[in-house]
Amino acid sequence: MAIMGTFAFEEDFLAAAEKLQSSGFDNISLLSPVPLAEAQKVLGLGKSAVRRFSLAGAIIGALAGFALAAGTALVFVLPTSGRAIITIPPFLIITYEMTILFGVLFTLLGFHVVSDLPAWRDRPYLPAANIDRFVVVVEGAAGEQAARAEAIIRQAGAEEIHHVEEDQ
């Protein structure tokens, strides 16, 4: 079962999140209509792994770009006034473009992997979280733990509390 607490004010929402975190609830989600740096800090989110995807993509793209241009020149040889078949300056432009293309595509992949999207199942959510409310979600809590989580959320000043079956 998931417990969702709705808050009208940012500081109440963050207080609830901090209290839940310090009380040992580690399966919490913090939903907000805008990005909140403080909420990310509460969850201990530092540098994102997306950057590794971007770097890997850029390196793969650079190698692929140069290989494409050089490989093509070797397969279909176009001799021009005795100049080199593999000509570095123009091929660096192809390398540059492919570095960016693969960097962007891998960043996209990184976003999906790290944020766990697309979501293939319904997860606890309230549409108000996309308008003007902050929502704390405690997932996988049952029995006494659930009651404790609810008490913390209520104490922090939640407007409403919802109980949701997680496999809805």
Add this chain to the structure above:
Amino acid sequence: MFDHGQPSYAEVNKDILSVMLETGPRYWMLLGTTMSVAVIFFFMPWFYQLIVGVGAAGMSRNAYWGTYLSNFIFWIGLSHSGTLLSAILHITNSPWRKSVYRSAEAMTLFSLMTAALFVMVHLGRVWFVHWSFPIPNQMGLWPNFRSPLMFDVMAITTYLTASSIFIYMGSVPDFAAVRDASTGTRRRLYTIFSFGWRGTAREWHTLGWAYTFFAVFVIPLAVSVHSIVSWDFALSIVPGLHHTIFAPYFVCGAIYSGTAGIVTVMYCLRKFLNFERYIGQVHLDNLGKLLLALSLIWSYINMLELFSSWYGGSSFELEALKFKLTGFYAPLYWEMILFCAFVPLLMFFRKFRWSWNKMLLISILINIGMLTERFIIVATSQPRKFLPNAFGFYFPSWIEISITIGSFAIFATMFLIFIKWVPAISIYEVKETLKPLRRDA
């Protein structure tokens, strides 16, 4: 930042989504008009040209490039608006961009698509377009990666891909807002579009990082795209085109015309979609200052181009310069100087920067000037190479003029469809500029 008082978070959702979810007869009439103009002025003449051959255009043996390519450069140039506003202003953390960047990104995407259409029109036998892609074919004809035209293919496809991803990723939280506000098929569709976005701290955190990386990738990409477009000309040895200043000249001109395009689009969004509350005086003023700075850089580069042609002393260059300044197309050249170098100086005065109507007029004049600039580059150089016996003359045919007019209708059609599928203003980023939902706020 808000001219008519700060809206609440819920009002931001309501105002921006109502443009998408409520459609009146005026919208359908406008869409019908732009689509009809696109079909009649663009697609029908193109179809005629496909039947009778590319000779229907005004190009001839000494003038292989014409209006199609100058329009291609113009539309590519217009596409630089989104990159500037969205990526550069994102990296430099300028909050005023937040109300205007989504439409600027859409401009980027649709301008690129329109530009790509002009390549197709110019090709003649468009069904062989796949020959330009880096895939081997049955004739063993592989693309030559030493040609600037191949640089173009790589740069523009990369730019198109990156801009599509850039605009899509920035819209994911807003797609979730549309999902929550709609029912039936639209809801199912936006559930897919939003990937099941909930707005968790982890999702925001990842999106923030990814978006910054997209911006970091897109800025050098945009600079490379227009530099490469300039090399289509500058890497030739044609007098009037063979200038090392061409890459910065093209990049500056692109950002200039793109920013002017944003002012035009902002005016329309404000006027016809009732976004007065979100697109205010501060946006107009900042865009005006940006335009003014760009116009000065553009004028400086233009002077440099004239100076290097004159100072170089090459008789071919001097002849090209003389033709540009005093030849058949000289009135167009001086029109360009008037619209792009002198008219923007009016923006030194606040009463011009603060007036929507005056800024609309200035922005349109700048883009007329920029369209002319691209035409002059193509029409006054290539047909007048070196010896007089090789001189030709280029004048656009009615088909080219019609297709040029039609391209604006294609762009407008795509934009009108866009505003019904994607929130034209970023909902969550506008909320970021409001007072936070705190007790002490």
